[in-house]
Amino acid sequence: MSQQEIWFVTGSQHLYGEETLRQVAVNSRKIVEALNNAAKISLKIVCMETVTTSDEIFEVCKAANNEDKCIGIITWMHTFSPSKMWINGLKILTKPILHLHTQANRDIPWETMNMDFMNLNQAAHGDREHGFIYTRMGIGRKVVVGYYEDTIVQEKIGRWARVALAAATAKELKVVRFGDNMREVAVTEGDKVEAQIKFGWSINSYGVGDLVARINEVTDEQINSLMEEYEQKYNFAPECDKGTELYEHVREQAKMEIALEQFLTEGKFQAFTNTFEDLYGMKQLPGLATQRLMEKGFGYGGEGDWKTAALTRTMKIIADNKATSFMEDYTYHFNPENKMVLGAHMLEVCPTIANEKPRIEVHPLGIGGKEAPARLVFDGKAGEAVCASLIDMGGRMRLIIAQVEAVEVPHKLPQLPVARTTWKLKPSLEIGAQAWILAGGAHHTVFSHEVTVEDLVDWAEIMDIEYVIINESTDILRLKQDLRTNELIWKLR
Numbered sequence: 001m002s003q004q005e006i007w008f009v010t011g012s013q014h015l016y017g018e019e020t021l022r023q024v025a026v027n028s029r030k031i032v033e034a035l036n037n038a039a040k041i042s043l044k045i046v047c048m049e050t051v052t053t054s055d056e057i058f059e060v061c062k063a064a065n066n067e068d069k070c071i072g073i074i075t076w077m078h079t080f081s082p083s084k085m086w087i088n089g090l091k092i093l094t095k096p097i098l099h100l101h102t103q104a105n106r107d108i109p110w111e112t113m114n115m116d117f118m119n120l121n122q123a124a125h126g127d128r129e130h131g132f133i134y135t136r137m138g139i140g141r142k143v144v145v146g147y148y149e150d151t152i153v154q155e156k157i158g159r160w161a162r163v164a165l166a167a168a169t170a171k172e173l174k175v176v177r178f179g180d181n182m183r184e185v186a187v188t189e190g191d192k193v194e195a196q197i198k199f200g201w202s203i204n205s206y207g208v209g210d211l212v213a214r215i216n217e218v219t220d221e222q223i224n225s226l227m228e229e230y231e232q233k234y235n236f237a238p239e240c241d242k243g244t245e246l247y248e249h250v251r252e253q254a255k256m257e258i259a260l261e262q263f264l265t266e267g268k269f270q271a272f273t274n275t276f277e278d279l280y281g282m283k284q285l286p287g288l289a290t291q292r293l294m295e296k297g298f299g300y301g302g303e304g305d306w307k308t309a310a311l312t313r314t315m316k317i318i319a320d321n322k323a324t325s326f327m328e329d330y331t332y333h334f335n336p337e338n339k340m341v342l343g344a345h346m347l348e349v350c351p352t353i354a355n356e357k358p359r360i361e362v363h364p365l366g367i368g369g370k371e372a373p374a375r376l377v378f379d380g381k382a383g384e385a386v387c388a389s390l391i392d393m394g395g396r397m398r399l400i401i402a403q404v405e406a407v408e409v410p411h412k413l414p415q416l417p418v419a420r421t422t423w424k425l426k427p428s429l430e431i432g433a434q435a436w437i438l439a440g441g442a443h444h445t446v447f448s449h450e451v452t453v454e455d456l457v458d459w460a461e462i463m464d465i466e467y468v469i470i471n472e473s474t475d476i477l478r479l480k481q482d483l484r485t486n487e488l489i490w491k492l493r
């Protein structure tokens, strides 16, 4: 990531003379310096030469396409830059665009302002000319408005840069599918060819036997050293603490974690999926092992769900691997005082969303017919969050994004042996869930406290896929109409 960069391209023209252009260049460098010093922006921004002609614009767009390190460009019209000059360049540009609508000056210098100042600082209309050509050409881009030193402007740029990073790395995203989909399940299926064409994701299956062979090669020394890490990072429940019989079950998960990580790293895979229906030769369903790999930043989806595995990885990149997990809507609390969703999975919830030090526990699993697997158990934390689901509509992908409010798990759950988190849907459980079901959203989601609805909209627009938002302003009749209109729009494209 340290090698990736965003190019900052300032547009102008030769109408105002060399002195003005010199000042434009100075101001552009000053803005880029401020953005690079901003705490909210983690990617490097590189100031390019001011572009003033059709040829220069074409050249910088061509160079951006060819430079792997460049994952997006920011454009800003300090003065007026006639947009017909931009057409040839924008026609070939393949990188995501952020149009920054800012000014070198924050305030109008009331006392000293003259026509020279007016000619130098024309973004208010120069950027309108610039915006028109994107719209006229049908080019998607993010528009950020405001003074470049404002924290909120810098945060928006920083967030977009991480989305651009996730988009740039999509073509390198390789997903391992151990075994096939869970039998008879529809929503986790999908067109892997379409996914590769649309996102660049490469999804391929491997026999679980290939993994079992790796598991059998793991040494006791490797397991011992990983167990030391477990002991530092997590609490052990008494039933599986050192010296107990079930401690061996925890060691088995350590063994699987080592083998899985080796398999993924060697194959340059960043996400995986497996299924409890295909564990031939394995002693347990990977629980703790999968949670640990998600904690390290790998994507995961259960029961063969490669779309959610890839989306988990994508959202972990946007989130810098903070507070983002594979999730499943499990059960509801319909109490009128306090309606909420309880989310969990059979085992695999990422500890990055934990509200407490996770505890290793061992319990039998009702399905799969294997020995009792070790898993991390914890409550999720409270706060703003999103649930996102990617579904295959047949011919197109749809991303469903719900804005939710995670709440502290309101009760102890002494009999529930899995990690869980609770949240409230917007605008209400009834409307939120109704909208989700009408939109076809899956039971599997990616749940994140870090990624926002706006991030996911930006990502969907860069990827050119359909998206549906469920939030405080969701109205069911309007949503139904939108879904019908979307059918038509996406068929016409």
Ligand code: MN
Residues within 6 Å of the ligand: 302, 303, 328, 345, 346, 444
């Ligand atoms: Mn599931």
